[in-house]
Amino acid sequence: EAGVVQSPRYKIIEKKQPVAFWCNPISGHNTLYWYLQNLGQGPELLIRYENEEAVDDSQLPKDRFSAERLKGVDSTLKIQPAELGDSAVYLCASSLGGGQGVDEQFFGPGTRLTVL
């Protein structure tokens, strides 16, 4: 079974440019998460989707960040315009979801963004 897939793995852009990250969760996983991981820190949640609905986007900087999961499967996270401080690893994770219990989150390999 394929794990969570993310692309690209690495991205280098100049500040003020737009950038987009793509994530394909594990097949059948209803819940999808985007996390930000700064160097030497733990992941921090940006947004969580239940199917196509963004149920928690309280940590997403909405002035420059946006996300979508139109068909409830794969998802795109966008930054426009990028700033120097956005350099980090962007992790996508998925879990079965759909119920009231807690289930394991599986992480993708991440996209390492460098903003020059």
Added chain:
Amino acid sequence: GENVEQHPSTLSVQEGDSAVIKCTYSDSASNYFPWYKQELGKRPQLIIDIRSNVGEKKDQRIAVTLNKTAKHFSLHITETQPEDSAVYFCASLKRGSNYKLTFGKGTLLTVNP
């Protein structure tokens, strides 16, 4: 919101020794505590988790203990091997509709041969 403190930030042990990493959490409503291992440049991978209705859980060389009263939980690795070297993150998740994992800052474990 929830706050998770993790100690130590770095830990160096000799192969075969035990390693212990400790975390504390602030929200008594938290009920799920996973531990993730992240090797350099790779994805975080779940190695063990514990729920609030259990005090201890063991999986081969890895064990986790939970003290709900004191609001802390610990990861224990016995008979450490060089391949155990990685960054370990603890996390907590609050009961309810918002299934948000809050991570600690990580512990860099180095196992010296």
